[in-house]
Amino acid sequence: SDKPKKENGYVRYKTKKKKQGASHNCTYLMHSSPAVKSEPEEDNGFYPSPKHNKSSKREHDVEECEYKPKKVKVEHDKKAKKRKHDYEDDEEEPKKKTKDQKSTDGKKVKKEEDEKWKWWEEERSTDGSKWRFLEHNGPVFAPSYEPLPDKVKFFYDGKHMKLSPPAEEVATFFAKMLDHEYSTKDIFRKNFFKDWRKEMTSEEKSKITDLNKCNFSQMNDYFKAQSEARKQMTKEEKRKIKEENERLLQEYGFCIMDNHKERIGNFRIEPPGLFRGRGDHPKMGMLKRRIRPEDIIINCSKDSKQPKPPPGKKWKEVRHDNKVTWLASWTENIQGSIKYIMLNPSSRIKGEKDWQKYETARRLKKCVDRLRTQYRDDWKSKEMRIRQRAVALYFIDKLALRAGNEKEEGETADTVGCCSLRVEHIQLYPKMDEQEFVVEFDFLGKDSIRYYNKIPVEKRVFKNLQLFLENKQPEDDLFDRLNTSILNKHLQELMDGLTAKVFRTYNASITLQQQLKELTTSDDSIPAKILSYNRANRAVAILCNHQRAPPKTFEKSMQNLQTKIDEKQIQLSTARKQLKAAKADHKASHDDKSKKTVEVKRKAVQRIEEQLMKLQVQATDREENKQIALGTSKLNYLDPRISVAWCKKYAIPIEKIYNKTQREKFAWAIDMAEKDYVF
């Protein structure tokens, strides 16, 4: 029997939660489960197909000669030397930079030169330091508050009331959000009002006691008018603003890191405002306070020119920690977490990490079969904790679920991942729609995005889930003997650097590679091939549950596209008739002029056919993409070398797949991947 011997007083691992856990469960399963026939590996599109597993000689060769930092951390030097060697055959090793890195002359490093900088061909330090030299100008602060003009009035209980500047500023935050659904939510209003009162003078506090009696409509109208005025600005005014932004970017948007001018990702400090959490966030509406220089910790080299705080102000601290990558940080007041200013994804420091991430996923590819065999075995373990770990890992692998850290109740929206799933999030169906052992998942994941899925699982998984659910309440943890720390510790033992999230990267990338192989036809036109690429990308986005709200203009834009298609079809039929007539004319006359006309008409038909096909492909793509966000997987989960190789193999310009920013981020991959690259 699958029934365990029950044991009380087990240790709970979920310590952060205040909720009571399941009343009891067992630590050891004293009776082994009946032998369950091992089911064949299902081909659900997530696992590599048997064909894929048997990597061909060619694939093997490619992998052997590639840029593969097997142990990225410890063999960085060797890797770099090997790469250097790899490049010697076909490419000149980049010239060594000779600038004095300790000099602020580094600023003079030309942008053009840096755009071409191939950091991936250089050796990196192995001592854990992230940089040797770092110089920057500090962050840009939010503009200070400008009081409203006198004509813009605030009313309380129907009477005009002049607010003190601090109270007025916070009131404007709310006034700006009147048209947003947020401002109607009880929690939002309650939190806002509580924090707003803290900014009021004692007189204001005694008068303003009910948010429902506050009238912000004049403020709201004022900001709408301002926004409208911005849209109506003359070209000259717009140009001036653009120039000012460019000046700020040039002054604060770059830093010098190890001799190279690097773009900073977010050099502006977040302005004050009302916190807008996602989903049912208990803190929505709270006041995000203004960040001042006294709140900022600056990180830079000891020997660099330190950023100057605004006149009369001081930084909280200036430190020189080269074990971290951030340039400045501050603590925000809502969650008490630290916010950072860091480099742009195109920077060396981010690129290296990204590259390393995909190399770890590729290492997983090599041992994933062994891991799968092991967790299947573990489904039969005598220990409950091992069974839970194995079933959770199966979900993470098969469904690309996130790890699911514990969260403090009442601090954030109630969302879960794999390890934090609760009984109420799954339903078991021994039989459903002709399928056996179906598990229905329904929960809110990251960003309160709903995850809903019904999947048939292996019998042993199903039986285990039934066991985990025994004697539990809906709000109890499904995996009460497991948390992400335990899971990751286990994974670390199985493969160096392996964590739950590596499975997501691995499954995403391998799915893209398989789908591209399956969907691409050499004879297809470029738009058709791009449709195939987007479909492969889409398969990954669906796997990772990357959803988006359908764009507000979706229906209209589809309609427009359909109108264009209809018009094009009419155009095509006219062109075809003309071609037919021209052919008949030529048949009768047999002269050169009519022959030429036939050619012209034939070309016209061809051109219109192509245009029509392009529009139809576009419509299909857009329709299929209605609620799917491709960006996240493209940017974070898909080894860019797969896409680059695909482009090279099918002669697709890389610009069709990656826009400018993406090309900058993936410069390393674009440079190194050849058409025969295999993930």
Next chain:
DNA sequence: TGAACGACTTGGGCACAGCCCC
């Protein structure tokens, strides 16, 4: 040992620049 902290990646929404079409 578990909680808290810190550093970093991942994520969807939205404003707006810029392009296209009339």
Next chain:
DNA sequence: GGGGCTGTGCCCAAGTCGTTCA
């Protein structure tokens, strides 16, 4: 030249995971 649409980049919230603290 103007209006509308779309893609891009920014914004900043919300995750993951390793380290430090008590």
